[in-house]
Amino acid sequence: MWARRYGFSLMSASVLPPSGAALNTVELLRRVVRTFPAGLTTPERLRRVAAVLVVGCVVTAVVSVLAGAARANAVRDSGTRIAALSADAAELYQSLADADATATRGYVSGGLEPTAVRAHYDEDIARAADRVVHAANGLPGGDPAAAQVSTIASQLQTYTGLMETARAYNREGRPLGQAYLSNASRLMSTSILPAVEQLRQGQKAALATAYQRGGTVPFAVLLLGIAVLGGVIDHAVLEQRRTNKILNTGLLAAGLALVAALLWWVVAVIVAGNHLDAARRHSDVAIALDDSRTAVLLARSNESLVLVARSGGESSDQSFTTQMHRVAGWGGDDGLLADAVHSVPASAPEIQSIRTALEKWWAAHRHVRELDDGGQYLQAVASVTGTDPTSSNAAFEHLDAVVHKAIVAERGTFTVEDSRAGSALTGLTVGPAVLTSLAAAAVIIGIGRRVGEYR
Amino acid sequence: MSVVNIARPVRYLCVAAVLAVASLWVAGAGTATPSGAAVTGGAPAPGTTPGATSGCTQTKESLRPMGALPAPGAMPRGSTMAAIAGRGRLIAGVDQGKYLVGYRNPMTGDLQGSDIDIVRQIAAAIFGDPNRVQFVVLDVADRVGAIERGQVDVVVNTFTVTCDRQQHVDFSTAYLAAAQRVLVPINSKVTEIEGLTGAQVCTSVGSTTEQVLRALPIGLHVVSLPGIPDCMVEFQRGRVAAVSSDDVILAGLAAQDPQTKVIGRPLAHALYAVGMKHDATDFVRFVNAVLERARSDGSLAHSDQRWLGVLDPVPQPAPARYRD
Numbered sequence: 001m002w003a004r005r006y007g008f009s010l011m012s013a014s015v016l017p018p019s020g021a022a023l024n025t026v027e028l029l030r031r032v033v034r035t036f037p038a039g040l041t042t043p044e045r046l047r048r049v050a051a052v053l054v055v056g057c058v059v060t061a062v063v064s065v066l067a068g069a070a071r072a073n074a075v076r077d078s079g080t081r082i083a084a085l086s087a088d089a090a091e092l093y094q095s096l097a098d099a100d101a102t103a104t105r106g107y108v109s110g111g112l113e114p115t116a117v118r119a120h121y122d123e124d125i126a127r128a129a130d131r132v133v134h135a136a137n138g139l140p141g142g143d144p145a146a147a148q149v150s151t152i153a154s155q156l157q158t159y160t161g162l163m164e165t166a167r168a169y170n171r172e173g174r175p176l177g178q179a180y181l182s183n184a185s186r187l188m189s190t191s192i193l194p195a196v197e198q199l200r201q202g203q204k205a206a207l208a209t210a211y212q213r214g215g216t217v218p219f220a221v222l223l224l225g226i227a228v229l230g231g232v233i234d235h236a237v238l239e240q241r242r243t244n245k246i247l248n249t250g251l252l253a254a255g256l257a258l259v260a261a262l263l264w265w266v267v268a269v270i271v272a273g274n275h276l277d278a279a280r281r282h283s284d285v286a287i288a289l290d291d292s293r294t295a296v297l298l299a300r301s302n303e304s305l306v307l308v309a310r311s312g313g314e315s316s317d318q319s320f321t322t323q324m325h326r327v328a329g330w331g332g333d334d335g336l337l338a339d340a341v342h343s344v345p346a347s348a349p350e351i352q353s354i355r356t357a358l359e360k361w362w363a364a365h366r367h368v369r370e371l372d373d374g375g376q377y378l379q380a381v382a383s384v385t386g387t388d389p390t391s392s393n394a395a396f397e398h399l400d401a402v403v404h405k406a407i408v409a410e411r412g413t414f415t416v417e418d419s420r421a422g423s424a425l426t427g428l429t430v431g432p433a434v435l436t437s438l439a440a441a442a443v444i445i446g447i448g449r450r451v452g453e454y455r
Numbered sequence: 456m457s458v459v460n461i462a463r464p465v466r467y468l469c470v471a472a473v474l475a476v477a478s479l480w481v482a483g484a485g486t487a488t489p490s491g492a493a494v495t496g497g498a499p500a501p502g503t504t505p506g507a508t509s510g511c512t513q514t515k516e517s518l519r520p521m522g523a524l525p526a527p528g529a530m531p532r533g534s535t536m537a538a539i540a541g542r543g544r545l546i547a548g549v550d551q552g553k554y555l556v557g558y559r560n561p562m563t564g565d566l567q568g569s570d571i572d573i574v575r576q577i578a579a580a581i582f583g584d585p586n587r588v589q590f591v592v593l594d595v596a597d598r599v600g601a602i603e604r605g606q607v608d609v610v611v612n613t614f615t616v617t618c619d620r621q622q623h624v625d626f627s628t629a630y631l632a633a634a635q636r637v638l639v640p641i642n643s644k645v646t647e648i649e650g651l652t653g654a655q656v657c658t659s660v661g662s663t664t665e666q667v668l669r670a671l672p673i674g675l676h677v678v679s680l681p682g683i684p685d686c687m688v689e690f691q692r693g694r695v696a697a698v699s700s701d702d703v704i705l706a707g708l709a710a711q712d713p714q715t716k717v718i719g720r721p722l723a724h725a726l727y728a729v730g731m732k733h734d735a736t737d738f739v740r741f742v743n744a745v746l747e748r749a750r751s752d753g754s755l756a757h758s759d760q761r762w763l764g765v766l767d768p769v770p771q772p773a774p775a776r777y778r779d
Contacts, residue, residue, distance in 0.1 A: 175554050
């Protein structure tokens with residue numbers, strides 16, 4: 001009943017003339033604009049000012065709710081769904097690449113596949129299948145990544161089928177098994193892994209977008225809030241001068257509520273932004289380490305494949321060298337490991353331990369190549385498949401463990417920072433909007449009192 | 456100033472609203488959502504080069520051995536064999552997927568087969584030890600290139616003597632005669648290659664069999680893959696109707712899959728020989744002497760019987776022919 005009591009109505013009879021049939025909306029608007037601020041008695045004019053300020057408050061409150069919700073959603077989405085998907089894709093890639101390298105190694109060792117190698121392969125495939133299901137569950141309906149996940153799922157079936165055929169032939173001592181093995185490897189490297197990589201890149205981009213949404217300056221809310229605040233202050237000051245009375249308490253309360261709402265936004269965005277920035281940098285490190293792990297897995301796969309194919313020579317080892325340089329850099333301050341240190345300088349000791357393990361494996365690999373190119377094929381195979389501490393196999397296992405540990409640590413830090421950012425945004429959806437609504441009420445009460453003085 | 460100013464708060468709000476909308480619009484344009492592109496990739500397209508034909512048709516015979524073989528470990532000074540002996544091992548380009556001919560035994564990891572026996576005979580003649588060999592597995596299409604690059608000393612890999620190849624490499628005398636035929640499912644009604652008109656027939660890229668198939672005027676769809684075992688995988692998955700290659704190679708495939716049979720007349724005849732570097736005449740004569748000895752002491756026939764005994768008739772060692 002407030003509206004009636006204080007006579008609030010934008011469309012009072014004096015503004016709206018009896019509408020003729022010919023009067024269109026444009027004409028109506030023009031009349032409103034022309035007649036709204038002119039003429040009228042003082043209480044009428046005060047009511048209109050109040051109406052304008054209340055509309056401003058309400059619009060600000062609505063925009064604040066929408067912007068706050070979008071921001072909180074973006075951070076929640078990045079922290080849970082997208083980050084999980086992106087981790088799924090990375091683990092999927094690594095499991096699949098490792099499964100393929102393991103199967104190849106099981107073959108190159110000759111004789112029955114060692115049970116440990118077979119178990120390792122089975123674990124890799126089980127983990128990959130698990131990640132595919134997990135990723136499929138994390139995708140909202142209609143996401144373009146769904147097509148990639150379904151490609152991966154169906155081709156993984158084909159891949160394992162080819163591998164089992166290869167094993168069956170191997171058990172019979174038939175060389176056709178190798179043709180199935182290389183066919184499966186080709187499917188993996190030319191079709192399945194690229195699809196996983198695409199999924200990963202897509203999620204990486206989505207994560208970056210979410211961070212951008214969560215950390216930008218909230219121009220819309222700030223501009224509207226400042227404008228309403230300016231309007232309230234301007235009106236209060238002008239009224240004080242006009243009437244020589246003390247400052248209107250309603251308008252003062254409205255101004256304070258608006259200032260509080262603006263501060264809430266600024267503080268929340270700054271705090272969340274800091275955490276998001278930290279989260280983003282740790283996520284960058286995790287991604288660089290994921291890329292590193294992928295690269296060394298591909299390098300290892302190549303090491304085994306060169307031995308299986310007995311193709312030898314410089315050119316077939318080229319792919320190994322390329323992958324290793326991608327990780328360690330080409331001598332300068334480049335490469336994935338250097339990128340990781342750039343993103344989070346504190347990760348330097350961790351990265352250094354990876355670098356050491358990498359150099360050790362590289363040296364072991366060079367020895368393998370010397371053996372093979374020197375005609376000592378069996379010794380080369382023994383180094384790639386053996387468990388001797390000086391073997392290439394042992395050096396690789398150590399490297400992989402070190403990288404994996406670092407990835408898990410970086411993901412942990414990322415999750416913590418992301419949830420801190422989420423906490424900073426808690427209440428941002430509702431809090432400032434409630435304050436702005438209170439400001440609207442204060443405006444109504446404050447100006448209403450002034451209007452009452454004219455009765 | 457005596458009237459309440461309504462225009463000022465309206466102006467404030469209007470300016471803010473315009474700016475706010477503008478900021479939203481800018482932010483919206485800046486954060487265009489990425490969309491996953493379609494997955495591309497797939498197996499590399501199989502090659503279709505049927506091999507160069509320089510117009511020559513007449514193959515040359517090989518070179519006669521010069522006297523008796525030198526004793527193992529005592530190669531003539533400055534000869535190609537002495538260089539190999541100095542390295543300590545023979546480098547041989549072979550296949551590891553042709554069952555019975557040149558294949559890797561998955562149980563032992565060793566290479567074996569009738570071609571591998573020839574490599575070991577050559578190694579034994581140089582070193583007195585048949586195991587002083589480094590095997591390099593070559594794609595069918597890369598056999599000539601591997602010799603030309605000096606990557607291998609010899610190629611013993613169902614290497615058919617052709618006039619074109621003789622422009623780039625030298626051959627020993629032939630050690631085996633083979634005939635190109637066709638492998639089909641055991642329940643197939645097809646008895647000759649003509650029954651496969653319009654069907655997919657697979658063979659290896661850069662082989663003489665590929666040229667023969669492409670020259671047949673009966674509308675075959677020739678699919679060529681890096682190796683015959685790759686063809687066999689496609690065949691078992693039902694993607695090609697038949698595999699065509701030399702009878703000894705097809706015998707190896709049929710021995711691995713009892714649900715297949717070899718059919719038809721010989722489409723072409725092939726003579727397998729050891730490939731070597733062009734103009735290394737001392738080495739060609741040496742290898743021919745090794746083959747001569749293997750023919751006369753029965754070890755070549757024994758090797759063929761051991762590996763290719765499943766064939767009926769068992770292929771016989773080809774007689775030696777020389778141009779000098």
